[in-house]
Structure formats: structure tokens, C-alpha cells
Amino acid sequence: MNHRFLTIISTGALGLASMFATAQNPIVRDQFTADPTARVFNGKMYLYPSHDIPSPIESLKEWFCMADYHVFSSDNLVDWTDHGMIITQNNVPWVRPDSYSMWAPDCVYKNGEYFFYFPSAPKGERRGFQIGVARSTSPTGPFMPMREAIKGVNGIDPCVLIDDDGQSYIYWSGGGMMGAKLKDNMVELASDPVRMEGLPDGFKEGPFIFKRNGKYYYTFPWVRKETETLAYAMGDNPLGPFEFKGVIMEESPTGCWTNHHSIVEYNGQWYLFYHHNDYSPEFDKNRSARIDSLEFNADGTIRPVVPTLRGVGISDARRHIEIDRYSSISPKGVKIDFLNPDNKFDGWKSSFSKGGSWVRYNKVNFGEKPVKTVSARVKSPAGGTLNVLVDGPKGKKVASIKVPKCNDWRVVSADIVGDAPLGVHDLVVALQNGRVDVDWVGFDALPWTAGAMTTGRYRNMFAEAGYSQAEIDAKLAAIYDSVFHGPNKVYFEVGDSMAYISDIKNHDVRTEGMSYGMMIAVQFDKKDVFDRLWRWCRKYMQHSSGDMDGYFAWSCKTDGTRNSQGPASDGELYYITSLIFASNRWGNDTGINYLAEARNILDKSMLKTGHNRVAPLIDVNHKLITFTPDRWGGRYTDPSYHLPAFYEVWAKWAGDNRSEYWLECAKASREYLHKCTHPVTGLNPDYSNYDGTLLGRNGIFGDAFRFDSWRVPMNIALDYSWSCADGDWQRAYGNRIQDFLYSQGIDDFVDQYNVDGSTVERIASAGGKTKLRHSLGLVATSAAVSLTCTDPKCYEFIHKLWNSGHQPYDDGYFDAYYDGLLRLFAFMHLSGNYRVICPAENSSESI
Structure with missing residues (x-):
């Protein structure tokens, strides 16, 4: 220790506190979420709340104001994912776009479709509310709203019950508590509306109906005195009559006027979803969703639920x-x-x-x-x-x-x-x-459990490890200077407008290093450095015609002469992302249209048809990046090329009409990383088949953990830091690979292993030297993965990196290029300075 x-x-x-997903009330920590309707689809819980916002119009300053709907999901009721906006008042044909009246919704599944029901104020002279439907093949959308509201339904708070025989019923409030049968198409009434009988006097709204043990439960908010309780009645038929049974939840002890709810069974336990004004105690028109457990008595009646702060899970x-x-x-x-x-x-x-x-x-x-x-x-x-x-x-x-x-x-x-x-x-x-x-x-x-693309915040683990901010800033600046300007620099300027980064030990310029240099430059706000590198790439490395048009020759001499015409896909990956970041940071009107250059690479690389065996950058069948998009490398992939969060950046800002596809690629890439990493050691091969299995080739490179593989721990740390979309697995991975390396000796682990952790039979050489080393590059990336780790020994890895020097090894081997760049990237990560660069109006912070 x-x-x-x-x-x-x-x-x-x-x-x-707002940064972390928690098993506590309220369950959504970054926005208001009222009227929470919970539904279970395919073994996962989905939440469809309304969305309170501060009113942009004077007439609703003191009233409910809701312009859109989001959908959230969870498989443990602890961590909730916001899948974003699914419907807004501006994209529903029949809704008055300035009404801000998107009140309590519901969503159900039938016949291969998800039907989202919502109330709002209609266009025209008609007063009051109507209820409309939007349809999707996914519980998270996209949802397509119907052009007209449901005829014969005038009111708010829709709830839909699909009975055991397949008959569907819709319930709403407005002019009384009403219900009717639905046609099998789920968008038209199959019977005249009827008023629910057997309910107590007083104001009622928000019906939610469910069935349990052959009984129908008709539940609703009810003003017994001055504020709403949650109450219920029971019956033998879906449209009543019902027998009033009592209160599920008493009035709010803090005076929140409304409550609104849903009741659902999940993994053998029943839950009550409801809302309260936790984040807005002074204004009870801004509410937040909560969950508490719900129990039944032996006779089927509901035990009263006492609201808790702790919640469930x-x-x-x-x-x-x-x-x-x-x-x-x-x-x-x-x-x-x-x-x-x-x-x-x-x-x-x-x-x-x-x-x-x-x-x-x-x-x-x-x-x-x-x-x-x-x-x-x-x-x-x-x-x-x-x-x-x-x-x-x-x-x-x-x-x-x-x-x-x-x-x-x-x-x-x-x-x-x-x-x-x-x-x-x-x-x-x-x-x-x-x-x-x-x-x-x-x-x-x-480790934090929300990504910076959501929070805008970055973790400073050097500060956590006890170093002062002044020390951290000075160290990071010194390492940047050593790579770009020091006596062992790898960055060289050419004339007034160009520069290259050289792999000194191999006497060449690689798309790997050039694209890394561009990413570092945009992260450090070094526009001149970025532009110089890009101009050199455009002039000497990028193909401008022929079958390889748009791709880059992966290796050139320092005078620009190409050593190889073929591309290596990680270069394109970094070029695209760094160019998008440059566009976001500096705009596109300062001499280089960065976004247009990024789109050019995307368009030309993804439109390859296999003619002359030139493949797309991303294999279209597997949605995974190729090793090299040619006749050989297009058949497999390289784990160290997998940066799923980069695809999320493309989806957000590339503007190439492929957003959904890039998100699918991010998902496929994360699934692939599960398969290609060893379940005990966490090690991965340099290359693998698309299904994660070893290539089984006899070459020295391919099936072992060697130089390319060093990057994978840091890449997974980047995905965790930026997205955190695969947090559970990534935290386990970080612990697993650090456990293995620690078991080899934190000062002694070497830079090449078989993926099961055994010693390699043949040692790959680098720079003319053949030896197993405790390489600085792997020291760096094994420390960077600490961003994901839960074991405190991760701080030992961080201290080892902090105290590492960059000098020749005992056999005289020195790698200014690869060791130097990976060390710089690791320091950027662990100091909170490797960031998603948003357009200039957005900001982020390191804490």
C-alpha cells in the first residue's frame, strides 16, 4: 500500500454529487422528470417521464411547463441511461408548438411496435387537451408521431393496459376518469368512452392500471384534502366497476401539490415510481422521479408506501x-x-x-x-x-x-x-x-460513473494521488516540451507552413504519429502545430485519386517519399476525430476547413466497394475497424484501433448523415473488446479476427500482447472517461489487467506476453534491439487505465508513471517516439487534460 x-x-x-449514477432518490440527477411511467421491455426497465422546465413564456411562469419527452433505461434500477429526447412539441403535427403542454405519457409494446401515448394542447381554436400516439420499433425510438390525435379522447394522462387476451384499453382523465377499448391498431377507439365507477369524490387524475392475480388495480392521484395522495381501487373487469380500497401514499409532508405514478413488477419485486419536488422545494411545478418498493397483503390489497430518500437497489x-x-x-x-x-x-x-x-x-x-x-x-x-x-x-x-x-x-x-x-x-x-x-x-x-460527454467534467487522478496542481501543470508542460521541442524531440518543422513527427528509431514518418501529434496539438490548443502537421499529411501522405483516394500512405521518409502506399486504419481514425475537434475549437474559416477535411476522409473511406481489394475503413458486416483497409488487413482488426467514444464524437459532430451507424459501430466495438481480451489476465493480442479469436498465424506479430497492444488499456480508459457506456465491464477490465501486471512485479512486468500471461517464445525486436523490457510506453498505459479501477493499487501505478524518466534503457535502446507519445497521452488522461472538445460555446472542467 x-x-x-x-x-x-x-x-x-x-x-x-450530480455526477454519479446512484441507487437513491431522485433517480435522475441532471434534469426534472415528473409523472414517471415505468415499463419493462425485454428484461430491462424503461422510464417515460414528462420533463418540467423553467418556462420561457410569461403565461406559464407559475405553472407546469413541458416541451418534450426523454426516455431512460436501467437493468438494475441503480444506473439510469438517458437516451435523449424522443418527442418534442415542435415535431408533432397536431400539437400547438408553443403550448409547452407535453404532460404525463405512457408507452406499451404490441405486435412488434412500441406505442408512445402523450397529451398536449392541439392547434387551432379547440381548448383543452387531446392525446396522440407516436410509433417506433425500439423502446428508445426514434418515434414517429401520428398526424392526428386519437379521435374521441379528450383529456390528459393516458395509460394503456394490454389484457391477457390481447385486448387493449386506454384510460385518461378529463371530464372525469375515463376509459375505452382500443382497436388492434392501437391508435383508434374500439368502443365509446365510459366513466370509471366506484371511485371516491374529489379531484382525481393520472390513472395507472395494472393486473395482478386476476384483479384489475385502478390507481390514481387523489386530492383528499389539499394536496395529492396516491390512491387505488380494485375490480374484476378492466373498465370497472371498481371498489375503492384506500391510499397507497399519503400527502407530501413538504406540501408538493401533485404526485403522479406508475406501478410495475421487475425481477419478482413490485415498485412504485412517483415524483416529488426534491430539487425545487420552493416551486412544486418542477418535479423529480423517485422509486420505492411496493408490497401486497395476502388479500391482494396494497400496503401503504412510505417515501424514502434511500430509494431502491x-x-x-x-x-x-x-x-x-x-x-x-x-x-x-x-x-x-x-x-x-x-x-x-x-x-x-x-x-x-x-x-x-x-x-x-x-x-x-x-x-x-x-x-x-x-x-x-x-x-x-x-x-x-x-x-x-x-x-x-x-x-x-x-x-x-x-x-x-x-x-x-x-x-x-x-x-x-x-x-x-x-x-x-x-x-x-x-x-x-x-x-x-x-x-x-x-x-x-x-472511479467516476458518468462520462465527460454527459457531465463535461474530467478526473484529475494526479491530484487524487496527492500532487499539487502546480506540480501537475509543470510536469505536463515539461513532457509536452520534451516531445515537441526538447533535445529528444520527435516534431520537426519544415519551412514556414509544415511539420512532421518522426519515428526516430525507424527513420520514417507514420500516420500513427502524425495523427497522434494532431490530437495532442488540438488538446493543447496549438493551432500552428496542428496546421503544420495536417498540411504535411495532405501533401505527402493522403491519396488524391485512384482506388486509395482519401486514404493515407501509412509510412513515408522524412522528405515525403512514400515507403508504402497502403493505409493503416488507426491513422484515419485519429485524423477524423482530431479534425472534428479542430473544427469545434477553431472553426473552419482560418485557412483550413477542418470539418470538410474530416468528412472527406469519412465519405471516401466508407464508399470503397472492394474494387481492387480496397475496403472501407470500417468493415460493413461487423461494424468494426479494419487493420488495414486492403486485401489483407481488411480481413481482421487490431484491438488497439478500437476507440468507441471516437465514433460517438463522429455521431455528434461529423454531420455526415451516418450518426446512427456510428453509434452502432461504438456498440459493436465495445462488444468486440469483451471478446478479444483474456478473461483472467486482461491481455489482448496485437491483431485478431472480428469475433475476437486469435488469428492463429505463425508470424511473430499477431497473436501475442506486444507493442500495438500496449495502447488498449489507455484506449479503454479514454472510452470510460469520455462515454462510460460500458462502465461495469471497463472497471472489471482495469482491475484485471492491473492485477496481472502487479503479479509480475510493478517494477518488473515486461512488454510482451502471450495473452494468457505466459512468456512469449519469440521476442519481437524494436529499433534493432531484441529484448524484453519494462517499457515506459506500457508503464504509461497501465497507469492511464487507473481511471477505470476500483483497487487502490491503481495509485501505485500512477506514482510509478509520475516518477518515471524517459532515458535510454540499459542496453542503449531509446524510443523517443512511441514511449514518448504514450507517456504524454497518459499524463494528459490522468491530469484531466485529454478531453472531448465541444464547439466553443460549451465548456468543460477538470476536477
């Missing part, structure tokens, strides 16, 4: 646990407040002010491997001590965290004492003395 990690880490805003101990979403709390001495009253989506804090006060957070999974450290993000004007316990305020103490005097937020860590807990336990944080504010608590290394 490197005890430098256990010191206090002053990192400013290191870990805002089992939390991972190796994630940030926001104890302010507690399951129980001591009667005195703890107060829950917003972290930032000016931005409530930042979440909450627990303020401990009395010794012995505590907060209990239930169902934390410590796993099968003992945790080693505990960390907390804290602030304390006078200091104090926090005790961390399991299984109750008088349970077993697992750590004491000494909190120093600190007026700004800090992360403070401590070692676990005694036997670490295993499995699922309740977690308790108690104040021993002093006064301490707590944002979150977590165990071991705590």
Missing part, C-alpha cells in the same frame, strides 16, 4: 455513496442541506454537529474482495473525527477518518482496521467529535 494515497487530497470540487461500496440519501438518521445532530443552493442539481450534504450523531445507509455491497481504504469528501471549519461502521450505529467499526480543519471540500482517506466487511451490509457514518460536512463516502479507488 502506498500511504501517500492515504493523505489528505485537496482537490477543490473533486466529485460533485444495492449500492456498490466502491462507488460514491451519498449518505444524505439515508435510510435512517439520528434524532439530533445531523442536518441535510443542498451542497450549492444556487445549483441544486449538485445534490446534498450531511452536516454533523453533535458527537454521537449518525446517518445509516442500507444495502451496500462490499463484494467478495476485502476493501482496503475508505474515503470521504468532507469540509470542516474546525476539524473532527468520523467513524465508519457497518450494521448499525453500534455495529462494527471499520475505520476512523481524521478530518483536519478545512474550509474547502477535500477528500480524506483512511485504512480499514480489522477484518474488512464482505457481502451486503448497512453502512453507518457517525461523528465522534467536531463538526463535519460530508458529501459522499466510498471504499478503495472510486
